[in-house]
Each structure stands twice: as C-alpha cells, then as structure tokens.
Amino acid sequence: VPEPEREVEKALRNPIGLPTLDELVKKKGKRVVLLVDDMTRSTPQKVILPVLVNELNRVGVKDEKITALICLGTHRLMTTEEIINRYGEEMTTRIRFINHDYKDIENMVEVKVSDGSIPIMVNKIYYESDISIAIGNIIPHMYAGFAGGAKMVQPGVCGMVTTAETHYLAAENVHQITGNAENSVRQQIEYIARETGLTMILNTVLNADHEIVRVVAGDPVLAHREGVKTAEQIYCFEIAQPCDLVIASSYPADLDFWQSIKALNNCCMAVKPGGTLILAASDPEGIAPDHPDLVKLGTCNAQEAKEAYRRGEIKDKVALATYLAMNLNRERARIVLISDGINKEEASRIGLEWSESLSKAVEDECKKLTGDARIGIVTHGADLYFKIK
Numbered sequence: 001v002p003e004p005e006r007e008v009e010k011a012l013r014n015p016i017g018l019p020t021l022d023e024l025v026k027k028k029g030k031r032v033v034l035l036v037d038d039m040t041r042s043t044p045q046k047v048i049l050p051v052l053v054n055e056l057n058r059v060g061v062k063d064e065k066i067t068a069l070i071c072l073g074t075h076r077l078m079t080t081e082e083i084i085n086r087y088g089e090e091m092t093t094r095i096r097f098i099n100h101d102y103k104d105i106e107n108m109v110e111v112k113v114s115d116g117s118i119p120i121m122v123n124k125i126y127y128e129s130d131i132s133i134a135i136g137n138i139i140p141h142m143y144a145g146f147a148g149g150a151k152m153v154q155p156g157v158c159g160m161v162t163t164a165e166t167h168y169l170a171a172e173n174v175h176q177i178t179g180n181a182e183n184s185v186r187q188q189i190e191y192i193a194r195e196t197g198l199t200m201i202l203n204t205v206l207n208a209d210h211e212i213v214r215v216v217a218g219d220p221v222l223a224h225r226e227g228v229k230t231a232e233q234i235y236c237f238e239i240a241q242p243c244d245l246v247i248a249s250s251y252p253a254d255l256d257f258w259q260s261i262k263a264l265n266n267c268c269m270a271v272k273p274g275g276t277l278i279l280a281a282s283d284p285e286g287i288a289p290d291h292p293d294l295v296k297l298g299t300c301n302a303q304e305a306k307e308a309y310r311r312g313e314i315k316d317k318v319a320l321a322t323y324l325a326m327n328l329n330r331e332r333a334r335i336v337l338i339s340d341g342i343n344k345e346e347a348s349r350i351g352l353e354w355s356e357s358l359s360k361a362v363e364d365e366c367k368k369l370t371g372d373a374r375i376g377i378v379t380h381g382a383d384l385y386f387k388i389k
Helices: 004-013 021-028 045-058 080-087 089-094 160-177 184-196 222-235 257-268 293-297 302-310 317-332 344-349 358-366
Strands: 032-037 066-071 096-099 108-111 120-123 131-137 200-206 212-218 236-239 243-249 271-280 334-338 375-378 385-388
Touching (some): 004 045, 004 200, 004 212, 021 045, 021 131, 045 080, 045 200, 120 184, 160 257, 160 317, 200 222, 243 358, 257 317, 271 317, 271 358, 302 317
Parallel strands (some): 032 066, 236 385, 243 375
C-alpha cells in the first residue's frame, strides 16, 4: 500500500465485527494493553504503534494508561536496546513496555473455564486491562495454521502449562495444520483468547519485501480470517508434485534453530518422502537456548521422546512438542543444515546432517540425483507453505 500509516488508521476506524475504538473505550474503560510481538517477528511495529497510540489519544486514552506487553511466548526476554530498536524510541518514551515472562507464575492468573478442557494461565496485566489489542502479522504457522489474531494471547502471554498443551495438540499434525486456519488447535487458541477477554486485533499482511499489503482490525476471529484470505494468495504455493531436493533459506526465522524449525517444516512439505532438504539458517543464538530439552532428546523417535517426558527425564513439554514436529519432518526427508551458529557436532546431536557451505551442500546433493529429478528453491522458508495440486 502506498501510505501504510493511512491504511492502519483506516482499519482502526472501520473495525470488522466490532464497535469503533471510541465506542469500546466509552463502554469498557481506559486501561489499555497492547499485545506486541518480539524481534523474531516481521510485524512493522514502528509503523503501527504511533498510529494506534495517537488514535487511542484521540478517543480519550492518555499515554500513561497504555501498556505494551511484549508477547514472548516461551522466547527469551528482550533487552532494553532490543525494545528500543524494535518499537522505536518515540514509543518507548511515551508508553510503558513490559516483557511477558512465561515462567513468572506470580504475575499470572489462572482462568477457570466451564469445560475445563485446558488449563489457562495468563498474564495478569493483560487479563486485568479494560481493553486489549493484539498487534501481529498474518503468515502461515505450523502450530496454528496462521499466525496473528488470537495467537498473541496463546502462546504470547500465557504460562508454560497452557502453551505446552496447545503445542502438544499440534505437534504430530503440523503438515495438516500449516496454512489451514480452520483447525482444532486454532480453535483452542481462539477459545483461550475469548475466555481471557481479548478485545480486538490489529494485523498486517506483508509481501516478500516486508511491505504492508493489507491491514485488518476488529473481532479476533472475523478480522483474522479476512486477513488470511489475502495471506493465502501471497504465501501458498501449489506444486505439481513433491521435489527430490529442496534448497531453502530459513529467513526470516533465523535467530536460533528453534525459530528455523518453522522453515524446516514448511519446506519439507515440498519434499517427497525420502528426499532431501538443504536448509540455510544463520541461527546466531544456536539450537534452542531457552529449551535445552530439545537437544537432550537428540535423535529419539517419537515414542522414545514421549516416554522420556513421562519418566521425567525431560520436563519441558513445549520442547517435546517441537521435537515431535521436527522428528516428523526428519523422518520424511534427509535434512542438511548450513549454519554459522551451529556446528557439525551440534547438528548431529539433533539428527541433522551438516555442510560447511551452501555451495558444497548443493554440489554434493546434486551428484546423487538422477536426470529427471525435481529441485525446488525457497527464499523465505519460514513464511511459505506448499500444496500438491
């Protein structure tokens, strides 16, 4: 869009399935929490936040009544420097920013729900707000079908016990879930957001150059699905048949391998069973610094991993879920990793092959192919998904 700020303003003033901000503030109150994603995401927060905060000012909400809660899920806390770089110096001086810490039980509340299907532990600041607005970006996601919407609540501002359950539900169904907004895990995530009081969402859809294509605002489900319609057109690629070899970059999910698993999953969807994925992932922070149990599981099969959790040998159920998703892809294809942040020994510990350079990996793997082999090249592996025609 030529004027991104105008597009954000337009979406806010024309919410889908909800009253306007002015009406919401009059009805609900002026304590506002903005749910914002961290530096592992592409949401253009520096564009969105000034427009949103100014709109809140316009309808009577002062800066001191606004808190930005950083939806880290189970990611590490952001530093002060990272917060300024991510959200802009102006915003960090105008409103308060707080890291959500999924381990900090004292700053959470347990929300009792009638069906008792899942334990809900959620950030107290979010839960006690009058109005909460989730600011995210809609792209395909292996655990939720698509990111954005209610996903800013779960896992964004939930405790470990809640996040572990939704991730575990998705773990061995990631190929069916990726790119499908109407799945049972997504419904569970939206149920959690509804029961804990998420007011509205403000979501972008970006192109490959991270430029805003569309902005949607409003009801956490209705507005999200409108955005998904646009995202599907950008991120879904139909291919005639799976490839023997896929060469992919994990960009933009490349802070650590925990993030790069998204690209591994998405791109393995384009690899035929028994084929090969070459994955280039910088991963400067290594494999999974916040989830060491992922490495501890090493090269277990799915049953062995589940038994290790039952026996208490590992305690991180989110790591178990992510391991099961990784293992599903690892069983489908050989995975050759190229990474500055992960060496050969480390890659081997989680069942991956390793090459010192992309050129060498491509040369080595192409030698193994026959003349009619199909090769795929993917530049934004974490953002795309594939369907077989």
